[in-house]
Amino acid sequence: MLCGGWKKxxxxxxxxxxxxxxxxxxxxxxxxxxxxxxxxxxDCSSLPGAVxxxxxxxxxxxxxxxxxxxxxxxxxxxxxxx
Numbered sequence: 449m450l451c452g453g454w455k456k457x458x459x460x461x462x463x464x465x466x467x468x469x470x471x472x473x474x475x476x477x478x479x480x481x482x483x484x485x486x487x488x489x490x491d492c493s494s495l496p497g498a499v500x501x502x503x504x505x506x507x508x509x510x511x512x513x514x515x516x517x518x519x520x521x522x523x524x525x526x527x528x529x530x
Contacts, residue, residue, distance in 0.1 A: 467503070467504075471494075477489050496525075
């Protein structure tokens with residue numbers, strides 16, 4: 449899938465595998481501007497409280513959380529304990 453991004457002040461577009469790309473998991477966070485579709489993916493690396501995370505089969509999978517968080521039963525997020 450052709451996704452975009454903003455790096456060093458320049459629009460950049462690249463083909464990414466949204467089934468396994470950590471910052472465009474399940475779809476593009478920054479869609480190709482000619483596509484005119486809203487963002488559909490997730491940035492797994494920005495999940496609150498997540499320490500070890502991956503994108504597998506278009507889903508964010510969390511392996512561990514920071515202190516003060518617990519892993520959700522679906523392994524897709526970290527839940528604050530307080």
